[in-house]
Amino acid sequence: MKRLLALLFALVLLLGLAAPASAAKAKAVVLRLQVAEGSVYVRDAAGVPVTYTKDMRLYSGYSVSTDDKSSAYILLDEDKAVKLDRNTTVAIKKSGKKLQVKLKAGQLFFNVTAPLNSGEALEIRTSSMIVGVRGSSGIVSLREVIFITGHGVVTCGGRQYAIAGGEAFRPRSGVHPAGVPALPALCLKEIRDDARLQSRIREEGVYDPELLIAAIPAAELREEEEWDEAEAAMIPLPAADSVEPAFPQGSAEPASYTITWKDDEGNVIDTTSVAAGETPSHEAPVKEATDKASYAFVGWDRQPAPATEDTTYTAVFEATYDFTAIIPPGTANMPYQIYYNTSGNTPITTAKEGEEFTFYLTSPNSDVMAYSIRLNGELLGEESVYFSKESDALVCTFTVPKDPTIEIVPG
Numbered sequence: 001m002k003r004l005l006a007l008l009f010a011l012v013l014l015l016g017l018a019a020p021a022s023a024a025k026a027k028a029v030v031l032r033l034q035v036a037e038g039s040v041y042v043r044d045a046a047g048v049p050v051t052y053t054k055d056m057r058l059y060s061g062y063s064v065s066t067d068d069k070s071s072a073y074i075l076l077d078e079d080k081a082v083k084l085d086r087n088t089t090v091a092i093k094k095s096g097k098k099l100q101v102k103l104k105a106g107q108l109f110f111n112v113t114a115p116l117n118s119g120e121a122l123e124i125r126t127s128s129m130i131v132g133v134r135g136s137s138g139i140v141s142l143r144e145v146i147f148i149t150g151h152g153v154v155t156c157g158g159r160q161y162a163i164a165g166g167e168a169f170r171p172r173s174g175v176h177p178a179g180v181p182a183l184p185a186l187c188l189k190e191i192r193d194d195a196r197l198q199s200r201i202r203e204e205g206v207y208d209p210e211l212l213i214a215a216i217p218a219a220e221l222r223e224e225e226e227w228d229e230a231e232a233a234m235i236p237l238p239a240a241d242s243v244e245p246a247f248p249q250g251s252a253e254p255a256s257y258t259i260t261w262k263d264d265e266g267n268v269i270d271t272t273s274v275a276a277g278e279t280p281s282h283e284a285p286v287k288e289a290t291d292k293a294s295y296a297f298v299g300w301d302r303q304p305a306p307a308t309e310d311t312t313y314t315a316v317f318e319a320t321y322d323f324t325a326i327i328p329p330g331t332a333n334m335p336y337q338i339y340y341n342t343s344g345n346t347p348i349t350t351a352k353e354g355e356e357f358t359f360y361l362t363s364p365n366s367d368v369m370a371y372s373i374r375l376n377g378e379l380l381g382e383e384s385v386y387f388s389k390e391s392d393a394l395v396c397t398f399t400v401p402k403d404p405t406i407e408i409v410p411g
Helices: 002-025 185-192 195-204 209-214 216-233
Strands: 031-037 040-043 056-058 063-066 071-077 080-084 089-095 098-105 107-112 121-125 130-141 145-156 159-164 167-170 174-177 256-262 268-275 293-300 311-322 337-340 350-352 356-362 369-375 385-387 393-399 406-410
Touching: 031 040, 063 071, 098 107, 107 121, 107 185, 130 185, 145 185, 145 195, 159 167, 159 174, 185 195, 185 209, 185 216, 195 209, 369 393
Parallel strands: 098 121, 256 311
Antiparallel strands: 031 056, 031 071, 040 063, 063 089, 071 080, 080 107, 089 098, 107 130, 121 130, 130 145, 145 159, 145 167, 167 174, 256 268, 293 311, 311 350, 337 356, 356 393, 369 385, 369 406
């Protein structure tokens, strides 16, 4: 018996020692910044510069920038990494297991070696695209997305496009094959330096890793020539496979426009920049519910169109009103009862603007009472209704206006 108790005690002790290790694995992912070469520039959510330290931690709202001689890694964990190319700026937004990397300038390489777990999400955003990444690798610039391995989804202009290894996406041309000459040097160098990534490429069979590595010198030469041309013309550096600028050198028109996104009360949600001729997009904003209504985003006040000037879009929300909170209940001094129209045996207590809604006002006893009902200050139905017995009822049917208010007044 003593021996059995001793064994049980040892088992409990071992489980207790193991618990902290298990708990540690459950912690939220920590973002770390590593400089690959040169200098990087970090700002916090308030835009205040933060001094870089080795393996420094990044928080939601931080931004990271590289210059023309630097590059850097943002590490999510051992299975997920993003590398910033030279002259690249990103902003980080993190909520629990959901991470958003907003590309504001330049290009980046992403490499997720293991499929994301349930509840995890990694999005890379530009001014016109949203790239959903799950167990894949590839490169994102302001004008193009290329997947090397795995698959994902690109959202652009309100539509979703499936994309797999060996494919590219552009807002103007959609999904198309991505040949080796289209791949930038950043991507090819990451493949050269990552044996595990080379193995995944071989397994999928779309590219030959050896051919990709051999293409590095040509890609570097091409990009250096494009860089020199861009500097000479004083225009933004184009994507790696060279896209003609939206406007020729010397044109008075800008190569990009500012897009302002507002909520339905006129407050600015966000401002983004989009290349001329490209269609802007933005994640759906959220309007907080009140005690009387909930709101669903239904779109913008107009369909986003290819940018030709600075433009403002205003969010449109559909309200669902809860009349249990809008219709005042009866009191001792105002003895009435409210009943709602039903669907089967279920009372219908909510309605949207423009829908028809019905409720019933009844007397709880045989006392003679009179009431008038006003909807947004206007008389609803008869001037007043008298109740002389319990079976009397006033049927109130009306079209729901915006922000309805109901008053029930005695007399």
